Amino acid sequence: MTPLISLLFALAGLASLALAMPRHAAQAKLGALWVARAPWLRGCGWAALGFSLLVRLARPDWRTGLIEWIGEAGLAAAIVVVVLMRRPQLLRGLPAVVLLMVPIAALLLR
Amino acid sequence: MKTGFRQSMAWLHAWGGLIFGWLLFAMAATGTASVFKSEISDWMRPEVRMRTDPVDAVAAAIRYLSVAAPASSGWYMDAPDDRLAATIATYDVKDANGADEYRLAALDPVTGRPDAIRDTLGGEFFYRFHFELQLPYPWGRILASAAGMLMLVVLISGIATHRRIFADFFTMRPGKGKRSWLDAHNVLGVLALPFHLMISFTGVLTLITLTLPWAITANYGADTARAFADLDPGYYTRPRAGRPAPLGDLRAMLTDARARFGGDAIGRVTVENPNDAGAVLLVYRNDSNGVGYDGGVAAYDAVTGRLLSAYAEQRPAKSLYNLLYGLHMGRFAPSFSRWLYFLCGLALSATIATGLLLWTIGREKEGGLGNAFVARFTVGATGGLPLAMAGFFLANRILPVTLTGRQDAEVHVFFLVWGLATLFGLLRRPARAWIEIVALTACAWLALPLVSAVTVGLPYDIVGLGFDGVALALGGAFVAAIPPMLRKLRTVPKLRERRT
Amino acid sequence: MARPEPRSLAYRLAVASRVVAALIGGYGAAAAVAMASARWLPLSRAEAATAATLIAMLALPAVVIWVFAARSAWRAWAGPIAVIVLAVLAAWAAGGPR
Structure with a gap:
């Protein structure tokens, strides 16, 4: 449960961080309006990434959580790389879709 | 060995990586399999x-x-x-x-x-090979430690060489020849970098009392009995x-x-x-x-x-x-950590393999016997290992259950396949040999669930299903690697091939 | 350092010199650091030995990187030699096995 939630947050965060980079924003055909908001996107990205770590650290098994989070963040980044490689335009919606999945996952797996 | 810090580090990364690259790939691949040592052992003993x-x-x-x-x-x-x-x-x-x-x-x-x-040795075989390399004690362990230490040095020099770790963090440009291989090498190396650093550091540490006993000697002198009693x-x-x-x-x-x-x-x-x-x-x-x-x-x-x-x-x-x-x-x-370890291990194996390929690609034009040897040796020594692992599993299913010395026979199949693949790679033109070995590897992994179902029956539990799933996924990945290699074989001018 | 032609004898000797410096210097420095820290760390002797080994494990890659990054062969050798001499002196000054 916790692993999935923190993985989703890490994915949303890293996708936002990628979108905040000019090269990947161009790949994802992001509008000029959004490109101008890169600093804002970057801030949200770091926040989501930090929150995904916090989710793991706030639990009693935080030692395992920290180790798993490092692997999870790498996995999330790998997903972003694959999306950029295969369907770069999907990246635009990725943060929002992934964040929407958090409450659904929380409800389904409770 | 060139002027400037970054150039020196690039030199160290390339040559340090090459010298134990093949060994490190084998250690990384068998170590990755060892993450599921217990599950492999269970799968290899369907009678229990x-x-x-x-x-x-x-x-x-x-x-x-x-x-x-x-x-x-x-x-x-x-x-x-x-x-x-x-x-x-x-x-x-x-x-x-x-x-x-x-x-x-x-x-x-x-x-x-x-x-x-x-x-059968089960998963114990990969686990033992990972740090003993099938060599007599203590030489296998010492060699494995040296390789692990070099790996740590190669990782550090690799970080120093990589100019744009953050700018290229998500960058993977497929279909661009050497550029793509470099991207893959960087992405696989950087995304799991904490794992790569951790696993090589802690790996050397597991054998440290054998390889670096001087702190114990300094405090205990010749009184090793006392030292071991105190330490454990x-x-x-x-x-x-x-x-x-x-x-x-x-x-x-x-x-x-x-x-x-x-x-x-x-x-x-x-x-x-x-x-x-x-x-x-x-x-x-x-x-x-x-x-x-x-x-x-x-x-x-x-x-x-x-x-x-x-x-x-x-x-x-x-x-x-x-x-x-x-x-x-x-x-x-949790089993989730083990899957992450497994994925990171795969990433490390792939980082080493792409590194070895990059070494060759960068020197194709130079020609020379040494470069040709590296290119050809890499095919079987690296590409042949996943094939040998599949061969080991197939032997477990195919060899008669009552065969005497069955445990050793499975191990012999592993080394025989690896050795033959290496020989094959040395004799064939690399671009062709790669396709042939990868195709054979794909067949071997895809055949595994089938052979297992015929010889011992369909999987009945999570371990059996998981094993078949991983075998099919690996087989699928090898299949997916074939079309781009075929395309490349057609486009690469024959002239350059003939010189190597 | 002056950069000799690759594949020339001078270049190969320079490479060999650094490889030897990294191997012997790296391992020697790690061993010496292990001995010095084992004797100087204010811990029980088993704990000091364990902690010293961990410290020495960090020294080894650091020395190897130093050797290959150094601008001249002289500096490449001087680094590990200095570490070894200082650490061995420190270990010796601390007295024999405690």
């Missing part, structure tokens, strides 16, 4: 299906060993747990010439006997008494140990000096309960059942060492 209480299983195993190896100097057992169905016993017997010979046998958890269980106080040992004595109520001792571990499962159990008045029973807590290996150990007089010592590590430096050791072994609780 029953599960029992670990205490009962160990008691049954000891009953069998008392008859099968009464003169052994010690019995070493891994108790079954959630992941492993059989009791794995290692013990020494005198061979025909009177020399000590170590045997590994899987014992049925209910009967304690090895009958009808196919003779839980390990209780005493000499043989020389008087035969029957073993006491081992089940009671095992149950007592479990109570001492707060009800947690027992892990490794050893009986030293069995059937002697000096017999000692050591019970370790199962290592899946925490990252660090400090769960505790209890020692009993195996004849009288008296507790000789009980120990749980509290000292900070040793606890830190145990934590780092446990990080390398990756045996702590």
Whole structure:
């Protein structure tokens, strides 16, 4: 449960961080309006990434959580790389879709 | 070896990576498989299906060993747990010439006997190969340590070489030849970099008392007995008494140990000096309960059942060492961590493989015998390893169950396939040999679930399904690699090929 | 350092010199650091030995990187030699096995 939630947050965060980079924003055909908001996107990205770590650290098994989070963040980044490689335009919606999945996952797996 | 820090580091990265690259790839790949050592062992012994209480299983195993190896100097057992169905016993017997010979046998958890269980090393083979490299003690371990240390140096120099770690963090440009290989190498290396650094550092650490004993020497001089007693106080040992004595109520001792571990499962159990008045029973807590290996150990007089010592590590430096050791072994609780370890291990193997390829691609135009050798040797030494691993699994399913020396025969198949693939790679043109080896590897992995279903039946549990799933996924990945290689073979001008 | 032509004898000797410096210097420095820290760390002797080994494990890659990053062969050798001499002196000054 916790692993999935923190993985989703890490994915949303890293996708936002990628979108905040000019090269990947161009790949994802992001509008000029959004490109101008890169600093804002970057801030949200770091926040989501930090929150995904916090989710793991706030639990009693935080030692395992920290180790798993490092692997999870790498996995999330790998997903972003694959999306950029295969369907770069999907990246635009990725943060929002992934964040929407958090409450659904929380409800389904409770 | 060139002017400027970055150039020096690039030189070190390239040459350091090359020198042990093939060995490191084999270590990374077998280490990755070892993440699922227990599951592989279970899959390779489809005859063991029953599960029992670990205490009962160990008691049954000891009953069998008392008859099968009464003169052994010690019995070493891994108790079954959630992941492993059989009791794995290692013990020494005198061979025909009177020399000590170590045997590994899987014992049925209910009967304690090895009958009808196919003779195989299981996941233990990859685990042992990962750090002993099938070489005699201590040379395999020393070589593996040296390779691990070089790996750490290569990683550090790689970071120093990589100009744009953050700018290229998500960058993967496919279909651009060398550029794409470099992107793949960078992405695989950088995304799992914490794992790569951790695993090479902690890997060297697991063998450090063998390779760097000087801190112990400085503080203990020649008094190694005292040093080992201080460093590992839980390990209780005493000499043989020389008087035969029957073993006491081992089940009671095992149950007592479990109570001492707060009800947690027992892990490794050893009986030293069995059937002697000096017999000692050591019970370790199962290592899946925490990252660090400090769960505790209890020692009993195996004849009288008296507790000789009980120990749980509290000292900070040793606890830190145990934590780092446990990080390398990756045996702590949730299965999610193990999958992450497995994926990171795959990433590390792929980083090494792409690194070796980059070495060749960068030097194709230079020509020369050395470069041609590297290009050709890499094909079989690297590409042949996943094939050899599949061959090992196939041998487990195909070789007759009653074959004598079956355990060794499986291992021979592994090395035979690896050796033949290496020879094949040396003889063929690399661009062709790669396609042929990858195609064969894909076939071998895809055939595995089928062969298994025909010889021992369809998978019936999560381990069987998981194994087939991984085999199909690996096979699929190898299949996916074929079309781009074929395209490249058609477009690459023949002229350049002829020169290598 | 002046950069000789690759594949020339001078270049190969320079490479060999650094490889030897990294191997012997790296391992020697790690061993010496292990001995010095084992004797000087204010811990029980088993704990000091464990902690010293961990410290030495960090020294080894650091020395190797130093050797290959150094601008001249002289500096490449001087680094590990300095570490070894200082650490061995420190270990010796602390007295024998405690």
